[in-house]
Amino acid sequence: VGDILQLARPELRELKPYSPGGYESGLVRLNANESPWRIPSDNTERGLNFYPPPRPLPLRKLLAEHYGVIEEKILVTRGSTEAIDLLIRGFCAAGKDQLLTCPPTFDMYRLYAGIQNAEVLEVPLLREKGFAIDPKSIIDRVTERTKIIFLCSPNNPTGQSIEHGDIEFICQTVQEKTLVVLDEAYQEFSDKQDFSALEEKYENVLRLRTLSKFISLAGVRCGAVIAEPRLIDFLSSILPPYSFPTPSIELVLKAFDKRSLNIGNERVQVLRTERAWLKKELMNVSDVKKVWPSDANFIFVETSNAKNFQETARQANVLVRTFPDQPALKNFVRITVGRREDNNKLLQAF
Numbered sequence: 001v002g003d004i005l006q007l008a009r010p011e012l013r014e015l016k017p018y019s020p021g022g023y024e025s026g027l028v029r030l031n032a033n034e035s036p037w038r039i040p041s042d043n044t045e046r047g048l049n050f051y052p053p054p055r056p057l058p059l060r061k062l063l064a065e066h067y068g069v070i071e072e073k074i075l076v077t078r079g080s081t082e083a084i085d086l087l088i089r090g091f092c093a094a095g096k097d098q099l100l101t102c103p104p105t106f107d108m109y110r111l112y113a114g115i116q117n118a119e120v121l122e123v124p125l126l127r128e129k130g131f132a133i134d135p136k137s138i139i140d141r142v143t144e145r146t147k148i149i150f151l152c153s154p155n156n157p158t159g160q161s162i163e164h165g166d167i168e169f170i171c172q173t174v175q176e177k178t179l180v181v182l183d184e185a186y187q188e189f190s191d192k193q194d195f196s197a198l199e200e201k202y203e204n205v206l207r208l209r210t211l212s213k214f215i216s217l218a219g220v221r222c223g224a225v226i227a228e229p230r231l232i233d234f235l236s237s238i239l240p241p242y243s244f245p246t247p248s249i250e251l252v253l254k255a256f257d258k259r260s261l262n263i264g265n266e267r268v269q270v271l272r273t274e275r276a277w278l279k280k281e282l283m284n285v286s287d288v289k290k291v292w293p294s295d296a297n298f299i300f301v302e303t304s305n306a307k308n309f310q311e312t313a314r315q316a317n318v319l320v321r322t323f324p325d326q327p328a329l330k331n332f333v334r335i336t337v338g339r340r341e342d343n344n345k346l347l348q349a350f
C-alpha cells in the first residue's frame with residue numbers, strides 16, 4: 001500500500017504547524033494576549049474574551065458518534081465549504097495540479113480551484129442518462145497531475161444520487177493516485193446508502209458532511225471531513241487554530257441533543273413527502289417541461305424559460321435559483337422544498 005499523503009503538496013508535508021498557547025480551566029491565562037473581562041452580553045460558557053479551543057474536540061467527539069466513526073477520522077470545519085478549500089489548497093500545487101468535477105454540480109469546487117490556480121477537468125454528467133456520472137470518461141481524463149476527483153451525491157443542482165458501483169469503480173481504479181472526495185451534503189434526504197463503506201475500504205476516499213441542511217443549522221457553519229486519520233491530521237495541520245468560533249461550538253453541543261435530532265429526522269420525512277407532492281404539482285404547471293427525480297431537499301426543473309419562471313415566482317414573493325452563467329442550464333430552475341404553505345405560494349404564482 002502506498003502512502004496516500006504522498007499526494008499532498010510536498011512543501012506542506014514538511015511545514016511545522018502553529019503551536020497555540022495552552023488552555024487549562026481554572027488557571028489564569030496570561031499566555032494569549034486576550035482581555036481578562038467579558039462584555040456584558042456574553043452568555044457563553046467559555047467567555048468570548050478567550051480564544052476558542054484550537055480544535056473543538058468535544059464537537060469532534062459528538063460528530064464522530066453521530067456519523068459512527070472514531071474521533072480520529074473527523075475534522076470539524078466551518079461548513080463543508082471550508083473543507084473543499086482546504087483539500088484543494090492541501091493537495092493541488094498552484095499552476096501545476098488539477099482536480100476533476102462533473103458539472104453541473106456544486107460551484108464551489110470550481111471557485112476554490114480558481115483561487116488556488118488549480119486546473120479544473122470537467123467530465124459532464126450524462127443528461128440522457130438522468131444526469132448520471134460517466135465513470136469511464138472520468139478515468140480516461142485523470143492524469144498524473146489530477147489530485148482530487150469531486151463527486152457530489154445527491155448532486156446539487158440535479159438532485160440525483162450516484163450509483164454505488166460507479167463510485168467504487170472510480171475509487172478502485174485511481175487508488176494511490178488520486179483522492180476521491182464524496183460530498184454528501186444532502187445524504188439525509190436520500191433513501192440510498194451513504195458511502196461510508198467505500199471510505200472504510202479505500203484510503204483515498206474522503207466524505208464531506210454538513211449540519212447546514214438536515215438539522216437546520218446552516219447559520220452555525222459546521223461541516224465535517226470523514227477520512228483516514230493520517231489525512232485528517234494533515235488537513236488539520238494546515239487549518240489555522242481557533243478557526244471554529246466559541247458560539248458555534250457551544251451552540252452545536254447544545255443543539256445536537258436527542259430531541260433536536262428526532263425533530264430533524266421528522267422534518268426530513270416531512271420534506272420527503274412534500275418533495276413528492278411538489279414534484280407532482282409542478283408537473284401540472286404549463287411553464288414546466290420536465291421535473292427530475294430528487295434525493296435531496298430541492299427539485300431540479302426544466303422550464304420553457306427560466307428567467308420568466310423566476311420572475312413569476314418573484315412576483316409572488318418567492319425566490320428560486322436559476323443558472324444564468326451556465327449555458328447548459330439555461331432553462332433549468334432549482335427549487336428548494338419548503339413547507340406546504342411555502343410551496344403553495346410558489347405554485348399559486350403560476
Ligand SMILES: Cc1ncc(COP(=O)(O)O)c(C=O)c1O
Nearest residue numbers: 079080081106156185210212223
Ligand atoms: C453539494 C454541497 N456541498 C457543500 C455545500 C456547503 O455547505 P456548508 O458549507 O454549509 O456545509 C453545499 C451548500 O449548498 C452543497 O450544495
